[in-house]
Every structure is written in structure tokens, then in C-alpha cells.
Amino acid sequence: MILRFRTKDGTFRVNVDSGDDFASALHSLGDQIGAQLANVTISTTPTGNKEEATSLVGRKISQLGLKHGDMLFANYDRADQNEEQTVEQELVKANEHVxxxxxxxxxxxxxxxxxxxxDKKDGKIYRKRDPKMCKHGEKGMCEYCMPLEPFDKGYQEEHSIKHLSFHAYLRELDTNTNKTESQSSFMAPLSEPDYTVAKSCPxxxxxxxxxxxxxxxPSAITLQQQPFRMVDHVEFANPSIINSFIDAWRVSGMQRIGYLYGRYEPYDLVPLGIKAVVEAVYEPPQQDEADGVTLVLPWENEHLVDRVAGMCGLTKVGVIYTDLMDAGKGDGSVVCKRHVDSYFLSSLEIAFSAKLQKDHxxxxxxxxxxxxxxKFxxxxxxGNQKGEIDISSYQVSTSAEGMVTADLIEPSVNPAVMRVKEPTPARYVPDVFYRKLNEYKLAVQENAxxxxxxxxxxxxxxxxxPDEARPLFSSPKHFAIENRGHLGTSQDFQELSKQLGLKNNQSGEDTSLDAISDFHMLVYIISLGILSHEEEKLLVRVAMSHEVQHGLELVESSGWQTLLTIIREST
Structure with missing residues (x-):
């Protein structure tokens, strides 16, 4: 008989006999996941009462009342990890002992x-010969046309640059910290702000x-505009990514949140700039409301989604959410709630962003x-001031990260201000100041x-x-987005059959390679636990490369044929 286990790593099928000890099913589950399992709990429904697996071990499958095809829901900790990882996870593991x-x-x-x-680029800002100021020939060079450093103050003022790119800022710090003429040992130019009391005092x-x-x-904190930013630009690979995400609000009037999956690339419009290229938005389980969302962290299937993203060469690069309200004019316009006289990111949102940045x-x-x-x-x-739906992109400063970590600040009922917490026996709160221009346009320091x-x-x-969209996932048909059952759409075999075109092509041999190129569908198929690990890799390769040879290998694989059989029998 077959027992199905729904887990955070996907759904797995385990072959057992009714007379077997339940422990054999757990061992088989661990072998399929490829990890040793610890602290296992079992339930018969997603939200049902969970039983410790240790209380079930020693009892036969038949004694537990389990039948062929039953679905069990398993929660566990991983005693080891042997899976595909995102770039970020690989770096964390590699940097544990440096x-x-x-x-x-x-x-x-x-x-x-x-x-x-x-790090390898010189980052110089090259300029052409100025016909008015330069007195030399075409091959000469003077102070009016010589290359500038990426952190040049004059260039910043001339081009109204509010924030330096991270690497331009780093070059400036390193130039001042590790001078080339100095023979002293290397000194790291960067250090994260630490606003906590030192644990070991000399x-x-x-x-x-x-x-x-x-x-x-800790020293007193003086807040001011951060001179640099870790990421300069957010590029959405395809406008349909945003349109699909906003559709949830258009249908329900409720807000929505999703995680951005993509990669980081150089951004040429800024000296030594970096851009986050977004290829997909994954919507975790959430409770939608008219004025916000309720999200549980970590969310269900997060590890599985990260694993699939890692197979695609992607990682979490950020979070996106809606804050929309229809203007009631019947023309599709929305209310502008965020502007210079209110706020752009509320104190609650800043605390949320700081937490996510510290986690990444x-x-x-x-x-x-x-x-x-x-770089999260x-x-x-x-809504913008024209009543149009618009996107705004932000990060919070290193000071915000440090103050949230030290538990110094908390959101206020007024979204435009952040509260400084009161000191307690367990919390030391240093003096906090900020600089502002007074009524005489003079910079003054205020107590925060x-x-x-x-x-x-x-x-x-x-x-x-991008001017020419070349998204990684290019399916002309959009597979149902996860966790939208309340909107009347769900991910199931019926939707999978429709996406793969099986209704008109029962064999599935002529399925378009483009139809497979959908991140949401990849996550769903892999979550079923039908394909082997090698077949999962092949599926991802087909979705990304669209190569016919890889497509034929996938169609001929036993796991894919099993999937098609299940789809045909279920629809």
C-alpha cells in the first residue's frame, strides 16, 4: 500500500505493508527527502492535532487505521541538509568558519x-574632451576631462545623486582607510553598527x-541620511509579473504580499551600481485584509520554494506588497496615501523591512x-499623486537594522514617526539624535x-x-498562482492539464516547451513528489533553456509519464 506524506519539502509517496511498523514509513520518508529527520509530528489534516511520531512508532500501519492512498501531514526538523541551495544559503554555509x-x-x-x-572593476567615470575648457589635442588629458573617482563629490552634485552605490562608497572608505603609501596591515573599512552593551568589558x-x-x-546615535545604498535599482523582468500580482487586489479589493525571486547584476547607469532583477513573485500563505495582510514567518513550503529557485539560479531578493484603495470614480484611479506630507514607508513597515534585511x-x-x-x-x-498605480522601492539604513536588532525602536500609531523605546534593566538605550533644518534653514541637532x-x-x-523583455520564464499561458483559493483559482491537476495542453493532446508528447517555463508551475510539480531529483533538475533545465533534446528526455522519463498518467486519471 502507498501512504502519502505532505511536508515542507513537498509531497512524498511511501510504499509499506499494512503489517509494517510505522517506523519503517518514517525511515522511507527520510530516505526520499535525503535527510535525517528529527522532532517529527504527524497529523491527518493540515491544521489538525499533531501527534509525536515517537508515540506512533511500535504500532502497525493497520493498527493506526491507515489505508492505501491516505494523506498524512508531517512536520519535522532537518538533522542534516543535502539539497539544492540558493546562492545566499550556500554563502552562509561557506562563510561559517573564515x-x-x-x-x-x-x-x-x-x-x-x-x-x-x-571589486575587480576600476569604477572610474570616464569623460570626453571638453571643447570649451580643454586646450590640448584629442589624445591629451587635463583636469577637465580626466577620469573621476566613482565617489567624486562634484559629480554627485552635478547629477543630483542622493545615494552613492555601495561599491562607490566602499572605494571611498577603503581609499581613506588603507592608503597605498602606508605599509600598515590591512584594515577592514566596513563595520556593522552595534548599539548593544558590550558583553565582555576589559x-x-x-x-x-x-x-x-x-x-x-554604546555611543550616542546621530541619525542622518545614509550616503549609500546596497542596491540602486529594481528591474522587473516582465510587466506581467506585476500585473499578475495586482490582479488579486483587482478581484477582491484585499491587499497581497509576495516574495521577489531573482538575481543581482551590475547596473550600468550608476557608477559601480547594482540592480536586483526580479524573475518571479511567490505569494506565501497569508490572510488578506482591506488594509493589510497577516503573514506567518517562516511560511509553509518556504524551504521547497527556495530549493526550486536555487535550481533556477535565483534567490530571494526582496518582498513586495500592495497598499491600494479604489478612488471610487469608476475610472480605475486609486487613492494616493503615500506622499511627502504623510509618509512613504510607515514605521511598522520599516521595522518589518529591517527584520527581513537582518535575515538576509x-x-x-x-x-x-x-x-x-x-541587498534585500x-x-x-x-497610488501616486496622479491617481495611478505605481511601484516604489526602498531599503532601510544600517542604523535601522542596528536599532531593531538592539530593540531600541518600535512602530508608532502615527505611521510617519518611529518611537524610541524606554530603557529597562535588560535594555540599555543610548542617547539618540537627528539633524534637521530649522525655520532659518540652519542644521540643528534634535533629541529623537x-x-x-x-x-x-x-x-x-x-x-x-527592461527595454527588451527577456524573462527567464516565458510561458505564454500563466499557471494558477499559489494560495489564491479564496479568489476561485487553485493549483490542481485540472489546472496542470490545462497548462500542458493535455485536453487536446492526451499523450503529452507534443507539449510546448514554453508551457513548462513558469515558476509557479515548477514549484507545484516538484511539490507533488512524483519526479526524482534528477528529473526535477531536467524539468528546470527544460523550463529555462527550451532545448528540444532536454524536452525529449523529460517526456521519456518515467517520472514524467507517471505524472501524465495521474493527471489523465484525475481530470
Whole structure:
């Protein structure tokens, strides 16, 4: 008989006999997942009462009342991991033991490919000969046409650059920290802000809260606009990615949240710039409401979705959500809620973004800790001042990350301000200030307690679409998006049959390769647990390359034929 197990890694089928001990089913499940399982709980429904697997071990399958084809829901921890990983997960694992000195970190840390690429570029801003100012010939050079450094102040002012790219900022810091004429050892130019009390103080007094001194207490915090940004631009590979996401609001009037899956690439419009290229939006299980969403972290199937993305060469690059309200004019216009006189990102959203950025750190050989801030972006779809649906892209500053980590700030009922928490015996709160222009246009320093404007924690990015769309997933038909059952669409064999064109082509041999090129469908098929690991890789290869030879291999594989048989019998 066959028992089916629905897990965070997908659905798996286990062959057992009715007289077998339930332990044999668990061993078979672990073998299929490719990992040792720990803390296993079993239930017969997704939200039903969970029983410890240890209480079921020693009992026969028949004694548990299980029949052929029954579906069980299993939760567990992984005692080991032997699966496809996203680029981010691979880097975290590779950077666990890199040493403690600046030189050890520099030589051993494994960075993102885009950072390694930009580290090798000179980043100079090359200029043409100025016919008015240059007095030399075509092959000469003077101060008016010589290349500029990527962090040149004059260039920033001339082009109204609000934030330097991360690598331009890094070059400026490194130039000042590690001077070429100096023979001293390498010093890491970057360090993450730490607003907590040092745990081990050389003064010898009892640790906080019993004792504190000037050596272990954090310095006062002065908030100001961050001069750089980790990502400069967010590029959506295809406008249909956004349209499909907004459709949920158009149908229900409820807000929606999704995770952006893509990759990081150099951005040529900014000196040493970086862009996040978004190839797909995955919508996790959520409770939609008219004024927001309720999301449980970590969400169901997150590990599986990350694994499929890793097979496609993608990783989580950000989060996107809607904040839309129909204007009631009947012309499709929406209310503009976010503007200069209200807020662009609320204090609650900034705290949320800071948490996500801390969960997705950027490894960096230039940092004392081996990591620095994050390239994780936040995109908001809301109404602009013209009443049009528009996208805004943001990150929060390293100060925001540090203050959230140290538990110094909390959201306010006023979305435009962030509250500074009160000190407690367990929480030391340093002095917090921010600079602003007074009524005489002079820069003055203000006390940030009890609250301060949220814009001091905000970093703005640009966004757009490519001139010529070449998305990674190019299916002309869109497979049903996950977790939209309340909207009348669901991922099932009926939808899969429709996507693959099996109603008119029962054999499935002439299925278009383009039809398979859909991220949502890839995740669904792999979650069924029908294909072997090698067949999963082949499926992803077909979806991305569209090569006929790989398509023929997939169609002839036993797992694919089994899938087609199940689809035909279920529809």
C-alpha cells in the first residue's frame, strides 16, 4: 500500500505493508527527502492535532487505521541538509568558519558573484574632451576631462545623486582607510553598527545590567541620511509579473504580499551600481485584509520554494506588497496615501523591512564581521499623486537594522514617526539624535526621544522594466498562482492539464516547451513528489533553456509519464 506524506519539502509517496511498523514509513520518508529527520509530528489534516511520531512508532500501519492512498501531514526538523541551495544559503554555509582577523576575513569570505565582479572593476567615470575648457589635442588629458573617482563629490552634485552605490562608497572608505603609501596591515573599512552593551568589558566590572562604563556602553546615535545604498535599482523582468500580482487586489479589493525571486547584476547607469532583477513573485500563505495582510514567518513550503529557485539560479531578493484603495470614480484611479506630507514607508513597515534585511545579510570581505547590511529590497504598490498605480522601492539604513536588532525602536500609531523605546534593566538605550533644518534653514541637532521622523531610516531606490523583455520564464499561458483559493483559482491537476495542453493532446508528447517555463508551475510539480531529483533538475533545465533534446528526455522519463498518467486519471 502507498501512504502519502505532505511536508515542507513537498509531497512524498511511501510504499509499506499494512503489517509494517510505522517506523519503517518514517525511515522511507527520510530516505526520499535525503535527510535525517528529527522532532517529527504527524497529523491527518493540515491544521489538525499533531501527534509525536515517537508515540506512533511500535504500532502497525493497520493498527493506526491507515489505508492505501491516505494523506498524512508531517512536520519535522532537518538533522542534516543535502539539497539544492540558493546562492545566499550556500554563502552562509561557506562563510561559517573564515577566521577572525581582517586579513583572514578578506581572503576567506565568499561573496555574491556581483560583488566579486564589481571589486575587480576600476569604477572610474570616464569623460570626453571638453571643447570649451580643454586646450590640448584629442589624445591629451587635463583636469577637465580626466577620469573621476566613482565617489567624486562634484559629480554627485552635478547629477543630483542622493545615494552613492555601495561599491562607490566602499572605494571611498577603503581609499581613506588603507592608503597605498602606508605599509600598515590591512584594515577592514566596513563595520556593522552595534548599539548593544558590550558583553565582555576589559574594565573588570560586573556585566550589564549590574555594571557599565564608557568602554562597554554604546555611543550616542546621530541619525542622518545614509550616503549609500546596497542596491540602486529594481528591474522587473516582465510587466506581467506585476500585473499578475495586482490582479488579486483587482478581484477582491484585499491587499497581497509576495516574495521577489531573482538575481543581482551590475547596473550600468550608476557608477559601480547594482540592480536586483526580479524573475518571479511567490505569494506565501497569508490572510488578506482591506488594509493589510497577516503573514506567518517562516511560511509553509518556504524551504521547497527556495530549493526550486536555487535550481533556477535565483534567490530571494526582496518582498513586495500592495497598499491600494479604489478612488471610487469608476475610472480605475486609486487613492494616493503615500506622499511627502504623510509618509512613504510607515514605521511598522520599516521595522518589518529591517527584520527581513537582518535575515538576509550580505557577505562582504571588506567588513570586520564578514557581512554588511543586506541587498534585500522592499517594494510597495500604491497610488501616486496622479491617481495611478505605481511601484516604489526602498531599503532601510544600517542604523535601522542596528536599532531593531538592539530593540531600541518600535512602530508608532502615527505611521510617519518611529518611537524610541524606554530603557529597562535588560535594555540599555543610548542617547539618540537627528539633524534637521530649522525655520532659518540652519542644521540643528534634535533629541529623537520619544519619537523621530521615519525618513531618517529610509533609503530610496529606482525601479523599472527592461527595454527588451527577456524573462527567464516565458510561458505564454500563466499557471494558477499559489494560495489564491479564496479568489476561485487553485493549483490542481485540472489546472496542470490545462497548462500542458493535455485536453487536446492526451499523450503529452507534443507539449510546448514554453508551457513548462513558469515558476509557479515548477514549484507545484516538484511539490507533488512524483519526479526524482534528477528529473526535477531536467524539468528546470527544460523550463529555462527550451532545448528540444532536454524536452525529449523529460517526456521519456518515467517520472514524467507517471505524472501524465495521474493527471489523465484525475481530470
Amino acid at each position: 577566521g577572525t582577523t581582517a586579513e583572514q576575513v578578506y581572503h576567506n569570505i565568499k561573496q555574491l558573484p556581483v560583488d566579486d565582479l564589481l 574594565s573588570g566590572h560586573p556585566p550589564w545590567p549590574e555594571g557599565i562604563c564608557s568602554k562597554c556602553q 545579510p550580505t557577505p562582504s570581505r571588506w567588513s570586520t564581521s564578514g557581512k554588511f547590511s543586506s 529590497v522592499t517594494c510597495v504598490i500604491s 526621544k520619544p519619537a523621530f521622523p521615519v525618513e531618517y531610516l529610509l533609503v530610496t531606490l529606482t525601479h523599472g522594466f
